[in-house]
Amino acid sequence: MAKEMTKIMVTGSVGQIGSELTMALRKKYGNDNVLATGHKTKPSPELCDSGPFEFINVAQKETIEEVVKKYNIDTIYHLSAILSAVGEKNPKLCWDVNMNGTYNILEVALEHEMARIFIPSSIAAFGPETPLDNTPQETILRPKTMYGVTKVAGELLCDYYVKRFGLDIRGCRYPGIISYETLPGGGTTDYAVAIYFEAVKNKKYTCFVREDTRLPMMYMPDCLKAAIDIMEIDFSQLKHHSDFNVSAMSFSAGELADEIKKFIPEFTCEYEPDFRQDIADSWPNSLDDSAAREEWGWEPSYDLAAMTKDMLEALTKRHAEGKLNY
Ligand code: SER
Numbered sequence: 423m424a425k426e427m428t429k430i431m432v433t434g435s436v437g438q439i440g441s442e443l444t445m446a447l448r449k450k451y452g453n454d455n456v457l458a459t460g461h462k463t464k465p466s467p468e469l470c471d472s473g474p475f476e477f478i479n480v481a482q483k484e485t486i487e488e489v490v491k492k493y494n495i496d497t498i499y500h501l502s503a504i505l506s507a508v509g510e511k512n513p514k515l516c517w518d519v520n521m522n523g524t525y526n527i528l529e530v531a532l533e534h535e536m537a538r539i540f541i542p543s544s545i546a547a548f549g550p551e552t553p554l555d556n557t558p559q560e561t562i563l564r565p566k567t568m569y570g571v572t573k574v575a576g577e578l579l580c581d582y583y584v585k586r587f588g589l590d591i592r593g594c595r596y597p598g599i600i601s602y603e604t605l606p607g608g609g610t611t612d613y614a615v616a617i618y619f620e621a622v623k624n625k626k627y628t629c630f631v632r633e634d635t636r637l638p639m640m641y642m643p644d645c646l647k648a649a650i651d652i653m654e655i656d657f658s659q660l661k662h663h664s665d666f667n668v669s670a671m672s673f674s675a676g677e678l679a680d681e682i683k684k685f686i687p688e689f690t691c692e693y694e695p696d697f698r699q700d701i702a703d704s705w706p707n708s709l710d711d712s713a714a715r716e717e718w719g720w721e722p723s724y725d726l727a728a729m730t731k732d733m734l735e736a737l738t739k740r741h742a743e744g745k746l747n748y
Contacts, residue, residue, distance in 0.1 A: 428451075428455060428496055428497075429455055429457070429493055429494050429495050429496050429497065430447055430451060430455060430456045430457065430495070430496075430497045430498070430499065431456075431457045431459060431489065431490065431493065431495040431497070431498050431499070432444045432447065432456065432457070432458050432459065432498075432499045432501060433459050433478070433480055433486075433498065433499070433500045433501055433502040433523075433527070434459075434460070434500070434501030434502030434503065435458035435459055435460050435465070435469060435475070435501070436458075436460035436461075436463045436464075436465050436466075436469070436604075437460075437501060437502065437503075437604065437606075437607060438599060438601060438604045438605065438606040438607065439501050439542075439596075439599060439601075439642075439645060439646075439649075440458075440460075440499075440501040440502070441466065441469060441603060441604040442601065442603050442604065442642055442646060443499060443501065443646055443649055444456060444458045444469060444473075445468070445469070445472065446646045446650065447499070447650075448472055448473050450650065453472050453473040454473060454474065456473055456474075457473070457474045457475070457476060457489065457493045457495065458470075458473065458474065458475045458476075459475070459476050459477065459478045459489060459502075460475070460477060460478075460502075461477060461478065461479050461480070461502065462477070466604075474493065476489045476492075480500075480502050480519060480522075480523030480524075480526055480527060481518045481519055481522045481523050481526070482526075483526040483529060483530060486526055486527065486530045487530055487533075487534075490530055490534050491534075495534070495536070496534075496535075496536055496537045496538075497536060497537050497538050497539070497653075498527060498531060498536060498538075498539045498540070499539075499540045499649065499653075500523070500524065500527045500539065500540065500541045500542075501542065502519065502523060503519060503520050503523070503569075503572075504516040504519045504520055504569065504608070505569060505606065505607060505608045505609035505610075506544075506546050506567050506569040506570070506608075506609050506610045506698075506701050507608045507609055507610055507612070507697075507698050507701065508607065508608030508609075509567060509568045509569035509572075509608075510567055510568065510569075510697065510701070511608075513568035516568040516569055516572060517568060517571075517572060520569065520572035520573070520576065521572045521575060521576070524541060524572075524576045524579060524580075525579065527539065527541070528579065528580070528583050528589070528591075531583075531589055531591075532583065532587055532589060536589070536590075537590065538590045538591075538592070538653060539580075539589065539590065539591045539592070540591075540592055540593060540649055540652070540653055541576060541580055541591060541592075541593045541664060542593050542594060542595075542596050542649070543573045543574075543576060543577050543593050543594065543595045543596070543664065543665055544569070544570070544573045544595055544596050544597075545595055545596070545597050545598070545637070545638055545705050545706060545709070546565055546567055546569050546570035546573050546610075546701075546705065547563050547565055547570055547573045547574045547577060547595055547665070548561070548562075548563065548565065548570070548704075548705055548706050549562070549563070549564040549565045549566050549570065549704050550564075550566065550703070550704045551564050552564070552706060553706070554706050554707050555706070555707050555708055556708055556709070556710045557667065557706040557708070557709045557710060558667075558710050559662070559665075559666070559667050559710060559711075559712070559713040563577075565704070566700075566701075566704050567701055567704070570704075573595075576664070577593070577664045577665040580593060580663060580664035581663055581664050581665070584663050584664070590657050591663055591664055592652045592653055592660070592663055592664065593652075593663070593664035593665065593666070594648055594649075594652060594665075594666040594667070594668040594714060594720075595665060595666065595667050595668065595709070596640065596645060596648075596668065597611070597637065597638035597639050597640050597668070597669065597670065597672075597709065598610075598611025598614050598637055598638065598639040598640070599611070599639075599640055599641075599642060599645045600614050600615050600618075600639055600640070600641050600642065600729060600733065601615065601641070601642035601645075602615075602618070602619075602642075602733055602736045602737055602740070603642070605619075605748070610631075610698045610701040610702050610705070611637060611639065611702075613629050613630055613631055613675060613698075614637075614639055614675075614678060616748075617629065617675075617678060617679065617682065617691065618682065618730075618733045618734065618737055619737060619746065619748040620748075621682045621686050621689045621734070622686070622734065622737040622738055622741050622746065623741060623746055623748060625686060625688050625689050625690070626689065626690045626691070626692070627679075627689075627690075627691050627692070628691075628692045628693075628694050629675050629679075629691055629692065629693050629694070630694060630695060630696045630698050630699070631675055631693070631695055631698060631699050631702045632675065632693055632695050632699060633674065633675050633676035633679075633691075633693050634674050634675075634676060635674060635675050635699070635702050635703070636672060636673065636674040636707040636708075637672065637702060637705055637706075637707065638669055638670075638671070638672045638705075638706060638707070638708055638709050639670065639671055639672065639673065640668070640669075640670035640671070640722065640724075641670065641671075641722075641723075641724035641728075641729040641732070641733075643723065643724065644670050644722040644723055644724055647722075647723070648668050648714075648720060651718060651719065651720065652666065652714075652718050652720075655717070655718040655719070659717060659718065660717050660718065661713070661717060662713055662717065666711070666713055666714040666717070666718075666720070667709040667710060667711040667713065667714060668709070668711050668714050668720055668722075669708065669709040669710070669711040669722070670722035670724060670725075671722075671724070671725050671726050671729070672707055672708040672709075673726050675691075675693070676691075677726070678726070678730075679691035681726050681727065681730045682730060682734070684730075685730065685731070685734050686734070
């Protein structure tokens, strides 16, 4: 029988996923039961005013331990990470935050007998030798970025802690996440977010990957749904733990621009690939997520058309109010 989750901590709560996941968890489990944590970046008033917030450094175990004890934490959503593009600029930092951070979270979870832990992986776990289309759950994992290396090692480490120590750890391989609340920080899939902001603000965008670059993507409501749903299923129903492929949609940069043009006909997109092209080229076009569908009922709601409508409505409203900070 799984232990009850009552006191939740979110790491990386100031980031793109963490900021929205914290608010969703507070709504579901109660504001006071969800501790938001971050490292240096100033949290939004929404995050601070709606519940507890603490600064930690996941690469320093004692800072995690301090807040775990203070708030009697029994569940962790570990979102803090250095993404792929920043990771290539600073591989050492990427290793330190992603690898030592994950190791510290797992050690603290073990020592403090956590009920459950969520640690996401990414499509960055794959590499150029991986089958590109409908990438299987079990496949070749030979990433060429430091971010990808830490994600594969993280998956393996999580599965080790499940098997060796009986910890309840869950995680999925997120594709590029698209949202309008908090911008992503230094990933390769960031163009798929920036294009919407620029389309609304300036009616033009210069994309840093080629027009034919196709990657798996997901809209934020589905991303949150995955994190929440995977944590609710009975542990005994899971055959996989930390490495579920999750898929929602897959499109090229050109198809994304065409979809935006349906709403903003004067929008133009140019393509000037930079170092992130090589990273994008090493990742799959689309994923086979049948294991997630079978084991915990994963089912996304948004495709490219539905997401684009929602993104543009939200951003247009924000722009009209003079609040489109980008
Ligand atoms: N969105 C991430 C990145 O681009 C992939 O997980 O780095």
